[in-house]
Amino acid sequence: MRFRPPRIRAALYRVGRGLLARDTRDDQLQLLTTLALTPLYVMPLILFTLGAGLTPLLLLGLPLLPLSMKLANWIARLDRQRLFLLRDLDIDMPIAVSGNGWKERLERLFGRRAWRELGFTVVMSFWGLGVGGLMVSLLAAGLLLALLPLLGPLLPDGSSLLGMDVGSLAVAVSGGAVGLGLLAAGLWLGGPLARTESTLVARMLGANRVDHLVRRMTDLEDSRSRMVDAAELERQRIERDLHDGAQQRLLSVAMSLGRAKTRFDRDPDKARELMLAAHEEAKAAMQELRDVTRGLHPAILTEQGIEPALATIAARCPVSIDLSARMQERPSPRAEAVAYYVVSELLTNITKHAAADRATVRVFREEQLLRLTVTDDGIGGVDPARGSGIRGLRDRIRAVDGHLTFSSPAGGPTVVDVTLPWKA
Template sequence: MDTAYGSHPPASRVPTALRAPFSGRTWREFLYLLLSLPMSVVMFCYAVTMVSLGAGLLVTFLGIPVLAGALMGCRAMGALERVRARGLLELDVDPPEPIRAAKPGFLSWVGAVLKSGVSWRHLLYSILHFPWAIFAFCFSVTFWSVGWTLLLYPVWQWTFPAYLDQPGIQLWGNGHGDGVYLDTPAGMAVASATGLLLVLAGPWVIRGLTHVDRVLVHGLLGPSPLATRVTELETDRGVVVDTAAADLRRIERDLHDGAQARLVALAMDLGLAKEKLAEDPQAAAKMVDEAHGEVKVALQELRDLARGIHPAILTDRGLGPALSALAARCTVPVKVEVDLDHRPAAAIEGITYFTVSELLQNVSKHARATAATVDVWHAGDRIMVLVTDNGQGGATTEAGSGLAGLAERLGSVDGLLVVDSPVGGPTSITAELPWRG
């Protein structure tokens, strides 16, 4: 199997700590902190003014639509903040769910805005971000500018005697001309060294400040956890429906092309044998004997089909015997170990079985392995499955692969699929499902 890998650029010989003050990320984050102050002033003033106006007008009907308009304005500025975070902090936050009124009409829309928790979270962001933006702006500007100023002090120290009538930066003075100045080579070296330390620490300070902004943007301007969970469940439901439809089509195709076609041919052969029974008993007996063989083949196909839907051994005896029977049919020697103190939910048990079945099929068809193992155990509220083989490796969950479809099906029940398959092998695939016993 040929697998292409992208080439990685050679690692820089300059340490990260020395490159950080000049990196684009540092200056983008610093620009974000600079822009946060004017943005927060606008948002804070707008939020306080409009909410105060709406609250003051609540004695009349006008206060309610004014409050709704204030919340919608906060949502609009929140959208601008998400764009700013995406561009400067590389923080991609999904937009929250839109306002959905229960009925058409202005009053219904106003009620939907006021009942939306997302709208109130945007208002809370407009208020809370203001004091933080002031602190982050002042601290970052002071720290960053002092660091660069001291680092470059030997370059601009001449301005003090030339324009300020003093030899350098004054560290201490009594107001009568006496004092301690940074005007000697040693003093300037100490100032420059201090500035270097501040400059080297500046990117990490800026990164720490913007981390708070990341938390605020992600927590207050994104979709609510409940809405995110609903979206995930809707996606998972679609995957389940598609998988069930595909399984039904597979069963119909297997019945139509396999057992059904064989039984139709069998009926025709028996009809011919019936016609020949009186005139040529030997030929009729031979046809009946052939039909008997066809019946055995059809029965085997029906058993295989039933096993593909849900094997009886899984229902009757559980995962251990079912997986051992599955491994016995694999073209590669498979060692099975199942450590379960009791059985999980029937649906999870079935998904686990078919997960192992599909992984072993991949081992048989693609891995070129000589040995494989299947381990199943219970860990907390999860059931863990580990399938390994000593084959050629190169398995991925990229779109379009069989493992990608398997990962989607596991995700539909809050499961997880992790593939570790370097080229040349070995391959280790871990599946994790909820227990739900």
């Protein structure tokens, strides 16, 4: 029979395991580094206050003002790096002013971002003193009381704590219990305080809504220019394919029908051969037209949705495709079109370049996202810098606020993961 510990013992085991977990240690380390950096947080405020106070006196404190701003900027960069190392938190930085003119330099030194960083050091100095002092007090007092049963016999007779005899067994045991409680409270409290500090740093140092909008506008301008270039290249390809293929076949059809027309009366057999040849050319021209228009927007995608359309692509692909598409309802037409194009392009690239025997395509809904994953067992080594394929796909996906990530180590496998808004 399996041994089941009592509820109290199991609860204590879970509490102890939680208090000694890695996340708890990271929380304590973050708060301890905050306390250690508190003197550094205070320095920009002290320098700025001295500079502002001494500047009216023959401008003696004027050099301290830019020095305080530069120090606040350096501390902000240090804090971003600290949270990245301790919490794996990558804070999106505000947009920096570019240029080397005196106006740009003055903006970088005393602009909105510089004042935010100075205010950040002020807030963090109070935060470090308050929170750091609280944590150190709790842990130090808890450790001292927890060790009281061991230290009590070693202390001189008559030693007291809050008017109570430390040598007393009851006082020592109760003090040890209170100490363990304070230690547990200090370790548990580190989690909420560390998360609050991370949120505070991200809000004060991270990019605001204006920065995000400016970055979004810049990305859209860049992707739009690349999309225009890609659309022009696609138009030229279609024009070339039509001119070299279907147009030549249709010209041959017209010539064959013209020759057959002149031979109807004097050579019916020859006219029949010419008409049969024209019929075959017409069928070949239709097939070439289908090949040209197949990648644009197939009718099956509009009429039946993404699942039958992807099944058609998988059936045509020379590589063995394992397709899974699980959706109870259809996403927006734009999301379907982008997903169809992405899967079509990825399978084409796999066929041409990956030397793969098998590929897997997964399409499913994840909350308000349409997610698709394409994996192949090819040679890998995909590098966006050596071709425009991945960059073109990323531009098309980002145009609808989607996101593309891929992994392609040398030797494979290559995994491409794409998320699109369900109502793009």
